[in-house]
Structures are given as structure tokens and as C-alpha cells.
Amino acid sequence: MTTGPVGCTKNVVLMGYWPPTNEMLRPWSTNPTQNPDGWIGADWGGYGYDVHAFFPEFPPDGDPSNDDIGDPGAVGSPDFDLRVDYQATSKDFWRLVDEYQPVILVTTSRGGDIGWEIEAREGGHGLDNPGGPAQDWLSDAHGAEHLPTKATTEARSWDAISEYRQGNTLPSQLPMEAIAAATEPLGIASVVIDQQTSGNFLSGFLGLHGVYYNQLAPHNVAAGHIHVGYGLPVADASALLEATLHAVLQAHPAEGVDCP
Numbered sequence: 001m002t003t004g005p006v007g008c009t010k011n012v013v014l015m016g017y018w019p020p021t022n023e024m025l026r027p028w029s030t031n032p033t034q035n036p037d038g039w040i041g042a043d044w045g046g047y048g049y050d051v052h053a054f055f056p057e058f059p060p061d062g063d064p065s066n067d068d069i070g071d072p073g074a075v076g077s078p079d080f081d082l083r084v085d086y087q088a089t090s091k092d093f094w095r096l097v098d099e100y101q102p103v104i105l106v107t108t109s110r111g112g113d114i115g116w117e118i119e120a121r122e123g124g125h126g127l128d129n130p131g132g133p134a135q136d137w138l139s140d141a142h143g144a145e146h147l148p149t150k151a152t153t154e155a156r157s158w159d160a161i162s163e164y165r166q167g168n169t170l171p172s173q174l175p176m177e178a179i180a181a182a183t184e185p186l187g188i189a190s191v192v193i194d195q196q197t198s199g200n201f202l203s204g205f206l207g208l209h210g211v212y213y214n215q216l217a218p219h220n221v222a223a224g225h226i227h228v229g230y231g232l233p234v235a236d237a238s239a240l241l242e243a244t245l246h247a248v249l250q251a252h253p254a255e256g257v258d259c260p
Contacts (some may be wrong), residue, residue, distance in 0.1 A: 008259035013102035028053035048254030070141025086148035091156040101260035109203035111227030115189020120219035123164030150203040172224030
């Protein structure tokens with residue numbers, strides 16, 4: 001039984017937005033500017049997967065919370081991936097997944113009081129919206145266009161938000177119970193499997209992209225979104241992420257996963 005060409009690379013891709021997500025993902029970045037200590041993702045944990053992470057930076061102080069939504073300090077630098085902006089996220093997301101062809105994809109974003117909130121589903125917004133898909137989403141207050149329109153986002157982004165709206169959702173494909181079982185015993189933060197969605201701002205937009213990619217890509221065996229508590233120390237978020245990765249990779253042994 002073969003899982004594809006000899007020597008093929010099976011990638012895990014992690015994505016984040018505001019701290020602590022970008023900080024907890026830093027060790028898995030291959031960008032020396034973002035991760036001067038060096039990439040740790042090659043065959044991470046000995047599971048047979050290379051793990052890559054992508055996230056924005058927030059100059060001048062690294063803290064977007066002291067800037068208004070839509071201001072440059074809250075959106076992120078244009079020199080790095082996944083600014084907190086619909087158009088930038090759409091462009092960067094599809095470029096990155098097309099390049100890395102992840103067989104596992106975990107998107108993250110900063111949430112509220114819950115430390116580790118595993119989202120069970122995405123999409124479904126706009127139940128009371130008589131307009132089109134763009135109006136299902138909250139304004140990002142940045143640039144010339146504040147909503148994810150057909151003209152300003154990638155075609156696959158528009159397809160995703162057009163199909164999965166008004167109650168039509170996509171479920172997470174992460175092993176949610178296994179993640180909860182791996183993270184809750186750490187005792188460092190609340191862990192919840194949320195049966196709702198990541199919402200109709202950038203968190204939910206990125207989360208929907210992840211599970212939609214899972215629908216499109218036959219090689220992708222797991223995708224889903226996790227909200228990370230805004231007050232969680234980076235060290236705690238990093239420990240929760242590592243436990244999550246162990247759970248996800250144990251649930252999908254590399255030898256049983258086809259190459260892209």
C-alpha cells in the first residue's frame with residue numbers, strides 16, 4: 001500500500017492573527033525575520049509531518065489592542081502574511097494553501113475569556129440579511145473596501161461565503177474531542193468545544209476558509225478553527241498548541257495520509 005510518491009512532503013499549516021496567536025505560532029515559521037531562533041517544524045514530534053506557521057506582525061509595538069479596528073497597528077504590517085483584513089486574508093490564504101498543499105490545516109485567532117475554544121462549525125451567517133453575502137460580515141474598517149466583496153476577494157473566498165451562509169454551515173474536521181482531552185488536563189486554561197461558529201468578523205472568515213479548503217482538497221484530512229483567549233500568556237498558549245498538535249497528528253498517522 002502506498003501513500004504517494006517516495007519522499008513526498010506532508011505539510012501541516014497553522015495560521016493566526018492577533019496575539020497571542022501570532023506569538024505562539026512563531027517557532028513554526030520559516031521566516032528568519034519572524035523567527036530568528038530557527039524553524040522547529042521539520043518532522044515535528046517525529047510524526048512524519050513538516051509544520052509551517054503564518055501570521056501577521058503589528059508594528060510599532062506588537063500590540064494591536066491599543067489601536068482602533070482598521071488602523072494600521074491593528075491590521076498588521078503589509079510586509080507579512082494574513083493582515084486582519086478581508087482582502088489581504090483572502091489573497092494570502094489561497095496563495096499559502098496552494099503553495100504548501102496542507103494535509104492538515106489549523107486556523108486560530110484571538111477570542112474572549114475562554115482560553116482554548118475549539119469551534120465546531122463555520123459559516124451560516126446572514127439569517128436576517130436581505131442583501132448579498134458581503135453584507136453578512138462586519139466591517140474591517142480598513143482600506144477602500146471594508147467587506148469581502150466579489151470584486152475584491154479571491155473567487156474561492158466568494159464561493160465559500162456565498163454557499164455557506166444563512167444557516168448553511170460547515171463542520172470542523174479536527175478531532176475535537178481528542179484535542180479537548182489533550183488540552184484540558186494541562187489545567188492552564190478553560191477548554192471548550194463551542195457548538196456555534198467563530199463569528200462574522202475576520203476570525204470566522206479565516207475559519208470558514210479552513211474548513212472550505214478541506215472540502216475542496218481531497219488530500220486534506222483535517223481542518224478547523226480555534227479561538228485563543230485574549231488574556232492567555234504566550235507560554236500557556238504555546239503549551240496548548242503543542243498538546244493540540246500532538247492530538248491531531250496522532251489521530252492522523254502520516255503513513256495513512258495520501259500525498260497532495
